Amino acid sequence: MNALFKALSHPVRRSIVDMLRKGPMASGDIAAAFDMSWPTITGHLNALKDAGLVSPERDGASIRYRLEISAVEEALAFLLAMTGARTPDTEEDPR
Template structure:
């Protein structure tokens, strides 16, 4: 998870993740949202990929990036727990639900 936090420390990478929340995008589509070189965007995408926050898939001549929601949810759950707000555990019934079952 340390790699995830390191990747999230950069505002450009956080913005890329926001873009990918809206759906898969090619590297060129992502680069169109920034005023930086394509090699710089590639560096950021690689850092996100190494952290497990995004997937990449070759589709024809393009590489398409998508959000790895599993890892993002894990990181968010950890952050919420750190702030004292535990993420809901869907596998356990709530106390009020268990009373109704008796």
């Protein structure tokens, strides 16, 4: 969980996660959206991968990144629990 929140603490990484919400993207397309060097973007992608937020998959000569929604759901459940909000898992059965 610490790695996940650390990964999301950087605005570029949050932007990448937001981009991947629309579907998998090639690393080159992700890099093209930012005015920074390729090694810097690679570092951000590695931080997201290490946190379990994205997974890489080879697509021919390029690498596509996919958002791992389960990691996002875990973080959201944690934050909701901190606020005392009920999640679908914690709601009582109305019967």
